[in-house]
Amino acid sequence: MDAPTGWLARAEPTMRDPFGAWVEIHGRGGAFQETLLAEGELIAVSADTILVATTDWATLRRWATDVQGGRRAPWITPEMTAWSDTVGCELVAVSRDAIRWLELSRYAGTDSDALESSLAGIGLFTSFAHGWFALISVPIWIGAAANGPPDGQATTALRYDPSRPSRHSSVFGESSGSSRRPRDEKWESLRAWARFPQGLPGAVDRSTLRPKLGPLVPTSS
Amino acid sequence: MLRPVRGPLLCTALAFCAHGCGIPYVERELVPPSLVDERTDLEGRFLEAHLHDGSVVVFSHWGFDASGDHLIGEGETFDPHRRSQGVAEVSLDIREIALVETNVIERSNRLGGLAILYGLTAAAAIHCLTQPKACFGSCPTFYVEGETGKELRAEGFSASVAPVLEATDRDALGVVPVDGGRIVVTMKNEAFETHVVRWADLEVAISDDPREGTRSIVRRDPGTDVVATPAGELLRTGAATPPARCHDGVRDWSEEVRAFDGWMRSVRADSTDLAAREELTLTFVDPPKGRLGLVVSARQSLVSTYVFYQALAWMGRDVGYWLARLERARPEERAAFRGPGEVLGRIEVEVRRSDGSWVPLGECGETGPLATDSWCLPFPEDWEVADREGASPPSGRAGTESPRMAQDRASTDPASPTGNVGPIEVRLRAARGMWRYDRLALVALEGPAETVRLRPAEVWREGRRDETAEAALLDDAATLVAYPGDVYELVYSLPRTEAGDPTHACAMLESRGYYLEGMREEWLTEEDPARLVRLFLDPRGTLREIAPAFHAVEEEMERTFWSSQYVAP
Numbered sequence: 001m002d003a004p005t006g007w008l009a010r011a012e013p014t015m016r017d018p019f020g021a022w023v024e025i026h027g028r029g030g031a032f033q034e035t036l037l038a039e040g041e042l043i044a045v046s047a048d049t050i051l052v053a054t055t056d057w058a059t060l061r062r063w064a065t066d067v068q069g070g071r072r073a074p075w076i077t078p079e080m081t082a083w084s085d086t087v088g089c090e091l092v093a094v095s096r097d098a099i100r101w102l103e104l105s106r107y108a109g110t111d112s113d114a115l116e117s118s119l120a121g122i123g124l125f126t127s128f129a130h131g132w133f134a135l136i137s138v139p140i141w142i143g144a145a146a147n148g149p150p151d152g153q154a155t156t157a158l159r160y161d162p163s164r165p166s167r168h169s170s171v172f173g174e175s176s177g178s179s180r181r182p183r184d185e186k187w188e189s190l191r192a193w194a195r196f197p198q199g200l201p202g203a204v205d206r207s208t209l210r211p212k213l214g215p216l217v218p219t220s221s
Numbered sequence: 222m223l224r225p226v227r228g229p230l231l232c233t234a235l236a237f238c239a240h241g242c243g244i245p246y247v248e249r250e251l252v253p254p255s256l257v258d259e260r261t262d263l264e265g266r267f268l269e270a271h272l273h274d275g276s277v278v279v280f281s282h283w284g285f286d287a288s289g290d291h292l293i294g295e296g297e298t299f300d301p302h303r304r305s306q307g308v309a310e311v312s313l314d315i316r317e318i319a320l321v322e323t324n325v326i327e328r329s330n331r332l333g334g335l336a337i338l339y340g341l342t343a344a345a346a347i348h349c350l351t352q353p354k355a356c357f358g359s360c361p362t363f364y365v366e367g368e369t370g371k372e373l374r375a376e377g378f379s380a381s382v383a384p385v386l387e388a389t390d391r392d393a394l395g396v397v398p399v400d401g402g403r404i405v406v407t408m409k410n411e412a413f414e415t416h417v418v419r420w421a422d423l424e425v426a427i428s429d430d431p432r433e434g435t436r437s438i439v440r441r442d443p444g445t446d447v448v449a450t451p452a453g454e455l456l457r458t459g460a461a462t463p464p465a466r467c468h469d470g471v472r473d474w475s476e477e478v479r480a481f482d483g484w485m486r487s488v489r490a491d492s493t494d495l496a497a498r499e500e501l502t503l504t505f506v507d508p509p510k511g512r513l514g515l516v517v518s519a520r521q522s523l524v525s526t527y528v529f530y531q532a533l534a535w536m537g538r539d540v541g542y543w544l545a546r547l548e549r550a551r552p553e554e555r556a557a558f559r560g561p562g563e564v565l566g567r568i569e570v571e572v573r574r575s576d577g578s579w580v581p582l583g584e585c586g587e588t589g590p591l592a593t594d595s596w597c598l599p600f601p602e603d604w605e606v607a608d609r610e611g612a613s614p615p616s617g618r619a620g621t622e623s624p625r626m627a628q629d630r631a632s633t634d635p636a637s638p639t640g641n642v643g644p645i646e647v648r649l650r651a652a653r654g655m656w657r658y659d660r661l662a663l664v665a666l667e668g669p670a671e672t673v674r675l676r677p678a679e680v681w682r683e684g685r686r687d688e689t690a691e692a693a694l695l696d697d698a699a700t701l702v703a704y705p706g707d708v709y710e711l712v713y714s715l716p717r718t719e720a721g722d723p724t725h726a727c728a729m730l731e732s733r734g735y736y737l738e739g740m741r742e743e744w745l746t747e748e749d750p751a752r753l754v755r756l757f758l759d760p761r762g763t764l765r766e767i768a769p770a771f772h773a774v775e776e777e778m779e780r781t782f783w784s785s786q787y788v789a790p
Contacts, residue, residue, distance in 0.1 A: 011246055011247050011326060012247075012326055014247050014324070015247055015249075015267040015324035015325075015326065016267060016269075016279050016324075018269065018277045018279060018299040018303050019303055106247065107247060191251065192249045192250065192251050192322065193249070195303070196271065196275060196301075197251055197271055197320050197322060198271050198273070198319035198320040200275075201273060201274055201275035201301065201319075203273075203274050203275060203301075204274075204275045204301045208302065209301070209302060210302050210303075212303070
């Protein structure tokens with residue numbers, strides 16, 4: 001599922017955000033099924049494992065929607081902090097081999113994204129009346145609609161699918177003759193969006209970690 | 222009905238696209254702390270220093286002290302739980318820092334880019350399709366010392382673009398210099414590719430000298446050569462006779478194809494169908510004596526290269542998947558992979574009998590646009606006396622002579638004492654613009670050529686003997702892997718003969734292996750599995766579809782192709 005409303009900062013504040021991005025990891029649940037393995041804040045990424053901080057996101061989603069009125073920038077209130085201290089969080093380790101696909105939501109889209117989506121839909125509808133000119137206008141509007149964010153909580157996402165070769169994996173890499181797992185730059189690019197890009201520090205007590213509740217900095221950009 | 226509103230709608234669309242330009246996105250990079258000081262491009266970026274203990278300092282501005290050992294500036298520190306420890310002036314020893322994270326806002330032209338993309342399709346298509354696919358590419362190239370320095374004489378196994386397509390390739394090196402009983406062939410990887418070479422052997426023609434009772438290396442003898450048939454049989458050929466006429470229905474090309482001199486017959490591909498055929502009719506008025514063969518010296522144009530690169534572009538990021546699929550494909554699926562090449566086809570050669578019918582001599586040609594190769598297509602063994610009379614017998618004799626009479630006349634004709642009387646017509650059929658013909662000639666076949674096979678005696682690389690490479694080329698179970706820019710000198714030792722060391726020899730190169738093409742970043746934008754599948758399932762239709770795009774860039778391609786060579790020869 002998407003991150004709770006307001007959980008993600010927008011692009012500019014994200015540059016100063018010390019937390020990890022929102023990640024949603026799916027694994028194989030059967031021959032034709034997939035199951036949600038974890039969702040939450042990306043804590044660390046190693047060569048074969050990904051660590052995710054999870055908590056009672058359903059409560060936080062309700063909180064963001066009901067208490068904060070669905071506003072995009074819920075400030076972290078004392079009540080939320082108290083709730084977080086009570087609930088705590090669980091650090092989930094997911095083996096890379098168990099991942100069917102994951103999606104990393106790095107930051108929230110802008111208001112103009114939502115506006116563009118709406119306009120793109122209208123534009124696409126009206127362009128069918130353009131006659132021959134529709135050959136030009138329809139693709140433009142389709143492109144606009146396809147690229148626009150789905151809703152106000154739109155994010156700039158990064159999808160990782162191990163069944164597909166990395167954008168940067170090359171024939172050279174696969175032909176190196178090495179028995180090691182080929183270097184997967186897309187997997188490694190996930191590290192930059194973790195709370196601890198250097199890996200989970202040994203000094204950190206996993207049991208006391210607290211989840212991110214929302215942006216620490218104002219989200220108005 | 223809505224005609225009046227089209228203008229406003231267009232304006233709205235353009236305004237909307239303009240509004241969409243410049244959507245911000247975050248460019249994030251992880252940098253080792255020791256390198257931050259050297260990276261001048263990081264100045265002005267937001268910087269977070271991740272410390273070994275899990276805390277992080279978010280700098281609002283930053284720099285290094287005079288020693289370069291401390292990252293200093295104003296920053297907010299957060300503990301591992303991301304609780305703020307306040308904003309303060311901070312000085313961090315870079316040894317405390319595990320990683321530095323830099324962030325900068327870039328602006329994407331998401332919708333503006335779309336507008337430009339759709340609005341300028343033609344220009345973008347030319348740019349995107351021309352330049353990337355004009356990049357130099359080939360399998361291993363082989364050079365020998367010639368009159369003007371090292372000359373490109375062969376390219377090995379050009380069609381072997383995957384391990385499963387590993388193949389043996391024979392190329393005519395022609396006359397090669399011999400120095401102290403040794404022949405040196407330079408093998409290069411000049412493209413963004415990985416070459417896997419199983420062997421690279423020479424076949425050097427030898428001859429028996431009945432007068433001396435000795436065997437010797439066939440020396441350089443103007444007018445004689447050793448040429449391979451398309452089936453790989455080596456034949457000794459006598460003096461070559463160029464065509465008096467070489468016509469494609471538009472003009473005569475006899476001057477261009479007269480000699481193996483690099484001056485070639487070159488025409489553009491069909492603008493509507495890359496597989497469209499053309500015919501070239503050769504007329505030989507003064508054929509040589511003896512059993513005849515047609516020697517074709519040619520190389521491919523960039524048509525096949527373009528199609529191959531287009532296929533890779535359509536594979537895009539999934540190129541590994543497709544090549545792996547090719548590896549495990551069933552034979553019929555593998556045949557589909559070869560479909561585009563088979564539709565483009567090779568050079569079909571036919572000769573005209575005296576009764577006007579055309580008899581196929583076979584097909585020749587080899588994948589690759591770099592080195593010119595030669596093939597000899599022998600005339601049929603049942604080439605009859607009447608055929609030797611030529612396709613268009615001189616006026617007044619046709620139909621009035623018996624075969625016996627013709628044979629008698631031909632054998633006594635001072636112009637052709639062995640019975641071949643011109644004119645003889647030969648026809649070449651191939652995809653238009655697919656081949657660059659350097660030499661087309663009739664030759665008299667002198668019989669099979671006896672050769673001695675030589676394996677590299679020494680392999681040199683960067684001025685030093687490379688025994689590992691030697692061992693790889695001598696062991697058929699092993700391979701030599703060459704990377705872009707690699708150059709190997711292969712040294713072959715000729716057997717000692719009683720006739721002494723020659724100064725030149727006629728040689729063929731037999732190489733075996735495969736290569737892996739590197740993907741270009743530019744190609745990834747064209748990923749389109751549907752069109753890729755169509756290329757294999759309907760190659761003829763796809764070759765028609767992409768013909769206009771190739772035609773638009775064809776003239777510039779060759780220049781760009783050669784100028785993008787990884788290492789100049």
